[in-house]
Amino acid sequence: MPVASWVVPNTERVFPQSPARRGPAHPALEGALNERMSFQVAVRGDEPSPVNVSLAVDGPAGWRIRVRRVGYVPLPHHNTPIMADPLDMDGLGHTPGFVPDPLFDESSVMLPGGETHAFWVSLQPGRGAAPGVHSLKVRVEAGGAKPAAHSVKVRLHDVALEKRKGFSVTHWFYADSIMDWYKTDGMDERFWTILESYARNVAEHGQDTLYVPVFTPPLDGVKRPTQLLGVRRAARGRYLFDWRDVRRYVRMAGAAGVRKFEWCHPFTQWGVKNAIRIYEDRGRDERLLWKPETGATSPVYRAFLAQYLPELRRFMDEEGIAKRSFFHVSDEPHGDHIDDYRKARAMLAELAPWMKVMDALSSIDFAKAGLTDMPVPSISTALSFAADGIPSWCYYCCGPRGRYLQRLMDTPLAKIAMHGLVFYRWPFQGFLHWGYNYWYRSQTRELIDPYTVSDGLKWPGWAYGDTFVVYPGPGGPVDSIRWEVFGESLQDYALLQTLGVPRTGRRLSAIRSFEDFPKNAAWRMKLRAALLAGAGRPASGARR
Numbered sequence: 001m002p003v004a005s006w007v008v009p010n011t012e013r014v015f016p017q018s019p020a021r022r023g024p025a026h027p028a029l030e031g032a033l034n035e036r037m038s039f040q041v042a043v044r045g046d047e048p049s050p051v052n053v054s055l056a057v058d059g060p061a062g063w064r065i066r067v068r069r070v071g072y073v074p075l076p077h078h079n080t081p082i083m084a085d086p087l088d089m090d091g092l093g094h095t096p097g098f099v100p101d102p103l104f105d106e107s108s109v110m111l112p113g114g115e116t117h118a119f120w121v122s123l124q125p126g127r128g129a130a131p132g133v134h135s136l137k138v139r140v141e142a143g144g145a146k147p148a149a150h151s152v153k154v155r156l157h158d159v160a161l162e163k164r165k166g167f168s169v170t171h172w173f174y175a176d177s178i179m180d181w182y183k184t185d186g187m188d189e190r191f192w193t194i195l196e197s198y199a200r201n202v203a204e205h206g207q208d209t210l211y212v213p214v215f216t217p218p219l220d221g222v223k224r225p226t227q228l229l230g231v232r233r234a235a236r237g238r239y240l241f242d243w244r245d246v247r248r249y250v251r252m253a254g255a256a257g258v259r260k261f262e263w264c265h266p267f268t269q270w271g272v273k274n275a276i277r278i279y280e281d282r283g284r285d286e287r288l289l290w291k292p293e294t295g296a297t298s299p300v301y302r303a304f305l306a307q308y309l310p311e312l313r314r315f316m317d318e319e320g321i322a323k324r325s326f327f328h329v330s331d332e333p334h335g336d337h338i339d340d341y342r343k344a345r346a347m348l349a350e351l352a353p354w355m356k357v358m359d360a361l362s363s364i365d366f367a368k369a370g371l372t373d374m375p376v377p378s379i380s381t382a383l384s385f386a387a388d389g390i391p392s393w394c395y396y397c398c399g400p401r402g403r404y405l406q407r408l409m410d411t412p413l414a415k416i417a418m419h420g421l422v423f424y425r426w427p428f429q430g431f432l433h434w435g436y437n438y439w440y441r442s443q444t445r446e447l448i449d450p451y452t453v454s455d456g457l458k459w460p461g462w463a464y465g466d467t468f469v470v471y472p473g474p475g476g477p478v479d480s481i482r483w484e485v486f487g488e489s490l491q492d493y494a495l496l497q498t499l500g501v502p503r504t505g506r507r508l509s510a511i512r513s514f515e516d517f518p519k520n521a522a523w524r525m526k527l528r529a530a531l532l533a534g535a536g537r538p539a540s541g542a543r544r
Helices: 175-182 189-204 244-256 299-319 335-351 364-368 382-387 419-425 481-499 521-533
Strands: 003-009 029-031 037-045 051-058 064-075 097-104 108-111 116-124 132-142 148-156 168-171 209-212 230-235 238-242 260-263 358-360 374-376 430-433 470-472 477-479
Touching: 003 132, 003 148, 029 037, 029 521, 037 051, 037 108, 037 132, 037 148, 037 481, 051 064, 051 116, 097 477, 097 481, 108 116, 116 132, 116 481, 168 209, 168 260, 175 189, 175 470, 189 244, 189 477, 209 244, 238 299, 244 299, 299 335, 335 364, 364 374, 364 382, 419 481, 477 481, 481 521
Parallel strands: 029 148, 168 430, 209 260, 358 374
Antiparallel strands: 003 037, 037 116, 051 108, 051 132, 064 097, 064 116, 132 148, 230 238, 470 477
């Protein structure tokens, strides 16, 4: 046969020059009765002429099976620091070059000679699926040659994952990316239709929290206005609010599976110096209510917040989401910003004493001073918060890299797959990331093509793969491999929680920090298999 084909785990990237593999059959997938799983089928052409290759997968009745073609995107350089250990850096020997990442809803590929391509197969057992071993039949057709057949076993265990509790996940969503890429007329009906597909996507990948652009997010430069809240001046210093689009956004997200809401930062990023840019009506003409240099605690902004915050509370109460909402002060304040942060926080506490705030910050001084109710430290410092008994979330952004947990274009997929287990190891209450769909040149309104640029044109400061986890498709998101593996990893968190596995028990003792943890796929698979195999047995009281 002019085309070789073989089954590949979802924790291994297939590069254009990956050699054909012949060897033992792919080990059985192990999962809970309601768990999403995936694997790949790689194909390599041996003939000089291209040949059309198609893939079909059949499984048990009622199972959802989705086949997607793995696309390649350029990686001009490795992310810094360059690591010699393949457990910390993928693609050594293949990159700079093309790396697999976007997943296209296509089940065929025109395969050039001397190249390797892959298909990503996602599966979800049907309702009522029984424990035991099930078979998937994989059929690879290439030209007029006899089809190649593979069998993939799926072992379902007698346990159903419960919904994750006590650990929220959010990735900041950029409505301006949707408007600019799809060329909508502001928030027209096409915008809302496309937006809904992205909201479903975040929920399908284990994200339970969505950023609400009630005002244009004061994040990474002066952005195109994406203000949901209509604001009109009623008189000098008096404002009227129109909540219709905010209500539509919240209800749309809730219907898509989002449970919690993260409200826009009310003060500028990296310093807490100024009021944010708020526009008349919804900002179509970019008429600001005050000058950009207006101070964070100035009388004019204080007067606005004194009217807006009670209205926000009323709206949340009406929608029943007040207890499912998160609030901010300013993004990433540093040690020398603590005085300005204290003043802004004090003003919020006076105007809205019900508001509990959280922010991405890594200086423990903010938490010790009681300035934030829920700190969100970088994973480089988060364990010091845990050691001091300070409840917190955690985040990463641009860094840390190297040996740390990450999900960049050259982060090994087996390392990305460890997110759920590492998050569970300590009592963090959530994870925040800044880049769900940031498709711009760094801190500008200049749209980039995410299929060719994955660093905001700011490498090495911004890493390849840090700015987004989904690509824009014709009418909605195109998943990345990184996003798929990350989403599946959150099921590990749910599995540990469902089974009541102690965070400090022997099972997880090899996870010592955000940079010192098992990074090979075999360790995770062995742990999962042991947990799943014992899931149906009565608890003996022994530590798992």
